[in-house]
Amino acid sequence: MDMVGEARLEASRSVVWDALNDPEILKKSIPGCEELQKLSDTSYTAVVVSKVGPIKARFLGNVSLSDIKAPASYTLVGEGQGGMAGFAKAEIRVELEELDQSLTLLRYTVKANVGGKLAQLGSRLIDATARKNADDFFENFGRAVGGLDAKPAAGLDFSQYQQESLGAAPALPARAASLVVGSGDAKLGYGIGPTAFMFGSNDPDVMDVWVDDKIKIWISDHIAVVTLNRPKTKNAMSLGMWKAIPGILGALERDPNVRTVILTGAGEDFSAGADITEFGKVRSTDKQVWDYEVAVDACCDAIANINKPTIAVIRGFCLGGGAHLAMSCDFRYAASTSKFGIPAARLSIIYGVKGTQKLLNLVGLVQAKKILFGSQRFGAPEALKLGFIDHMTGAIESEAKPTLLESLFGKKKSVDQKLSDDPMVTARGFAKLLASNAPLSISGAKYLLNGIAMGRGALDSDLAEELIAAAGKSNDYHEGRKAFAEKREPQFQGN
Known part of the structure; x- marks a missing residue:
């Protein structure tokens, strides 16, 4: 199993680094950790109780640190034995980037495998549990070091979303806190098929929403961050995701604690657009094509019409249907390395009426024709010039050079400085301003x-x-x- 993720922590990099090497903080952060004993600066022993589906086991293991580059990164390798349940092994690479003096971006990559009875449960169930544990760890860790930029959404009513998107589902245990909704051909490890399956959780504030692919909702400071979480596909939009977002936005609109919504993508990209690989299944008949376009329009209308301001935070690719998502937001904040485009003319597809109308409103008639007719990609600087985006981070900011007299009298010569290329930092600052108003x-x-x-x-x-x-x-x-x-x-x- 491979997994990637990131978390923004409201603390300096040195504080986060110290916390990552503090046994007490790690013990409190690791879900199910009963013991964590430090043997040396680079090794620990641990006892962790973990439950995957019907199998619950106590794992005894060793943890070692290597490739340490304080306070920027290290590699953690853990191995645990769970008796008859089997074994687990994971290699985790952790990297810290200082966004400013009190904000740190933590990136992690995980390579893990299991054996014994655990391996018989199916990869989907194992992956889901691993991701859930990762989310819980960073929520706990964030609280310990000063708070994540977002905490798991709590108390949102997704009943309307579930009903509208999937139809009625069987009643499920009220104790469950993580909602996983499968698409029609989903296999969740227990043969449930196109229904819903819930994983138990000890924390009632944890809520992950899955519809074929994972969509996360996190809330803090009256700001909801909705993340498209398919980084391996550049966050390509499946039909299930198009159908899910209207209900999610409806739930956020009804939540008085939410005043601003940020839409972004996990990993290095915003969204590469519709998932073309599934077109053979979901766009193979005239009716399916019509239903698909209705779902796309309903999704983007929900973003455009929610009665709260919306901000698209864009990195990497923002193409096709991904561009429609971004254009549906009130504002678009992009990294300078972002790439935009609408390749409909290369697929013999006519871009939808509502998406075309949004494009026309943003860039004007001639430029809209150029984008749609040419199907060429363009960068963030051109997107900013056209009016497609509102703000670009990571630009070069040049200060005026000192005069000859200033140089002679010792004034330090100014040098071009590259600004932070993370649009989320700037967007959150703007979102907080909006959230403070009426x-x-x-x-x-x-x-x-x-x-x-x-x-x-x-x-x-x-x-x-x-x-x-x-x-x-x-x-x-x-x-x-x-x-x-x-x-x-x-x-x-x-x-």
């Missing part, structure tokens, strides 16, 4: 602006007037006036 004002302004931009008939004038009147009578309106008079920051509640 939710009713933002949702009302979004409805008016989108309606006016779409042209005649799109805006319901009566509803617009109702929104304006409601905001003027709200508790937040009185709070805003009071805060202004008292010369303090307002504390808006969204009512």
